[in-house]
Amino acid sequence: MNGEPYSRTHCHRLNQHGNATLAALGGVAVGVILVLLTWLVVLMTKDDPAPAPQSAPAAVASVPVSVTTRTVAPKPAVKGTSNSAPAVGDVRSLPGGLFCRDLNAKGYSYVAAIDYWRLHGQPNQMDADRNGIPCETVYSRSDVAAYWNGREVSGVVFWSSGLFCRDLAARGASYAEAVRYWWYYGMPDRMDADKNGIPCETVYSSANVNAFWYP
Template sequence: MGKSSSRATSALLAVLAGITAGVVAVLLTAVVILATEPSGSVRPGVQAAGVPSPAAPKPAPQTPRPSSTAASVKAFGDVRELPVGLVCRDLKQRGYGYAAAVEYWQVQAQPNRMDADRNGIPCEPEYTRTEVGKYWQGRKVSSLASVPDGLLCRDLAARGASYGEAVTYWWYAGMPARLDADGNGIPCEQVYPATVVQAFWRQ
């Protein structure tokens, strides 16, 4: 029994000695590796204590894409810097809305090149009837100063109003159905000659 216990103790001591030797060997290897590295160097994947991590590179700023529904219509009031001599189609091609076109016309002293029918409303063929109508609704232009409300197309024609003036009256009156019986957005077409109506709208 004594010999068996002594052998077990010897075997245990031998195992512990082996483990201790292995741990010492690993520690010595680590010390040698650290001693051979340059001062201040950091192994890949290891962050040195007290050294701030490098900031991640910032992504390059992206230029915002212009909105497509601007697309496009430029603000009222920025037409004063435009060159002299533009016509309505130039303004529309540059992205200006109808209100801006009217302002440009007014700034340029209301040139006839922008109001060919001389009805006091510029650029009506170039812009939609809805745009023009919304702008002029309730705004009585000088050519309508003495014209009463509630007239029909035949009344306007009997007063000698040109087709352009009839359209102006229709816009001012809020585009009423009494002046556009078929509701197609073209007033008084049954009263005035078709060639005059088509020339006005450039159909």
């Protein structure tokens, strides 16, 4: 009877001691786990540092620029001069309907008169005898001869060289055509025996000669 209560009390004490040991071991395990978790958190924080905040760009200070304005006074125009005045010899700005005497009075050369004549369709008022040589009675014979000597006249067929005034008259050439022939072949002396610059005056009538040279 006395042994049974003792054994129950002893077993009860052993159970209490075992429970305390298990509780202590559980506390140690929990502490170890917490330490490991803390260590892992520290490692993760160390390997992936938070990015440093970027600094805002500094504002560029605007520097005022000084602007200097200069007023340039225009140069006064010179009166009485014109840069568009045509040069003597340029007949493109002249109106139509002029005569040879008008061009000569304005100081235009014989070459310029030819240009004007062609520019306006070779008007008959500048070539009254229709021989294809305009203004031959207005400009000097030397100027006319210098231009037409050896130069072909449009629409005119010349006879061969070496002819005399009588040969031209026999072929039916007018006095104007005889003069043109004389100019074309360099004013040969055989057609102007007295060398007065008027060819064939002894072959053609005085009326025809005077009508050509003194219209």
